[in-house]
Amino acid sequence: MTAARELLLSEGPAAVTLAGVGKKIGMSHTNVIHHFGSAAGLQTALMGSMIRDLAGALDDAVSHLRTDAAAPSILIDQVWTAFDEGGAGQLAAWLVLTREVDHLEPIRQAVLDLVAAVKEKYASDPEADERIRSIVLLIAIAAFGDAVIGPHLRGMLDQDSDAGRKLMSRLLPVLVMG
Known part of the structure; x- marks a missing residue:
């Protein structure tokens, strides 16, 4: 993995691919087939592993929100970091x-737990749920965009590698409270 x-x-x-993974670990692609059955099996296992890691990172974020x-x-x-x-x-x-x-379904509960933790930490208004969900959406979309195209955009804008992360860290308290 x-x-x-x-x-x-x-x-x-x-x-x-089976051949690419085999080459990287010094095995033939037939050995990789033995473990995963097919390229689709390898890719599905990778997706599952990465989704579990993402859910774990979100769970850690929830823990920190509640205690730090x-x-x-x-x-x-x-x-x-997760993205x-x-x-x-x-x-x-x-x-x-x-x-x-449909492979993203396992992170649904982790995302909902994150919404609940943000609401618990920052929003005393019982009607803040929609605003908090929107903030979590913004964080996820920003992290996704930063991971996928951020390096290229930051280069165009002469920004350092943490520019998006720093911006969102400054915005989060303002968005939650206001």
């Missing part, structure tokens, strides 16, 4: 482009 993830992150979804005063920046850091370094941005793009969005 590590080799498949590295290929996805460095070369894109087309590189996640530095929660806004930690939340943004964890989401950005960028963890590969969730590339995974989401891959799932959407191949029309396999």
